[in-house]
Amino acid sequence: MRAIAVLPVIFVAALLVAGCSTLTPPPATTVPTTAMPSVPDLVPQPTSVVPPYYNVSVQVLKNTVSIDPYIVVTFNGGQGLGFATLMQATVIRSDGTKESKSAIKPAINTEIILDGTTRTDRVIVNVSFVDGSTYTVRDVLVPFQNINPTAAY
Numbered sequence: 001m002r003a004i005a006v007l008p009v010i011f012v013a014a015l016l017v018a019g020c021s022t023l024t025p026p027p028a029t030t031v032p033t034t035a036m037p038s039v040p041d042l043v044p045q046p047t048s049v050v051p052p053y054y055n056v057s058v059q060v061l062k063n064t065v066s067i068d069p070y071i072v073v074t075f076n077g078g079q080g081l082g083f084a085t086l087m088q089a090t091v092i093r094s095d096g097t098k099e100s101k102s103a104i105k106p107a108i109n110t111e112i113i114l115d116g117t118t119r120t121d122r123v124i125v126n127v128s129f130v131d132g133s134t135y136t137v138r139d140v141l142v143p144f145q146n147i148n149p150t151a152a153y
Contacts, residue, residue, distance in 0.1 A: 040096040042122045048135035054080035058087070060123045062116050062142045069116040069144050073125055075106040086128040087112065094119035118144045 050056070057076035063069055073089040087106040091099050091114040101112045106127075114123070125138035 040092050040094060040122075042092060042094065042120065042141065044122060044139040044141055045136070047137055047139055050080070050135045050137060052079060054083055054127075054129050054133075054135065056080045056084060056127055056137060058125050058127070058138050060089075060125065060138055060140055060142055062121070062144060064145055064147045066118050066144070066146065069118050071114040071116040071121065071123060071142055073112040073114065073123065073138075075103065075108065075110040077108040080127070080129065081108065083129045083131075084127050085130055086134075088126045088128075089114060090124045090126075091116065092122040092124070093117045094121055116142065116144070118146075120144065 056078035059074045059076055060071065061074075062071050071089075071091055073087075075084075075087050084106050086102055086104055087110065088100060088102045089112040093099075093115075094117050099114055101114060103110045103112055120141050120143040123138065123140055123142050124136060126134050127137050128134040
């Protein structure tokens, strides 16, 4: 009777040993990955509410010549002219690259020139003031406006 009770235990042990005797790793599975193209952030955000005593005017224009589509950011002054300590302009180009330039103590007609593209670019202009505050005064899309509307680029 004892032999009959030991027989199933030996059988189960043999099955376990037989299953563990071959150590083959599971086949490697590869998951194809596709790199998501980097999409530039070309959605303008609302600008800051600037207090009236810091109000300034900034103009953003793009050159219409396709071999040199630069962007000009011009400080036009305003009530906050004497309080402005820094004007920083950042372009996010349609190809995803970014460029920032600054002008310290901007005066009327101070210009910052940035490289643009022959597509639509985003320009963000921040102005800092004497109390340390910084406001986003412009956040605009600047499309390339071809002087020859029938030409395709």
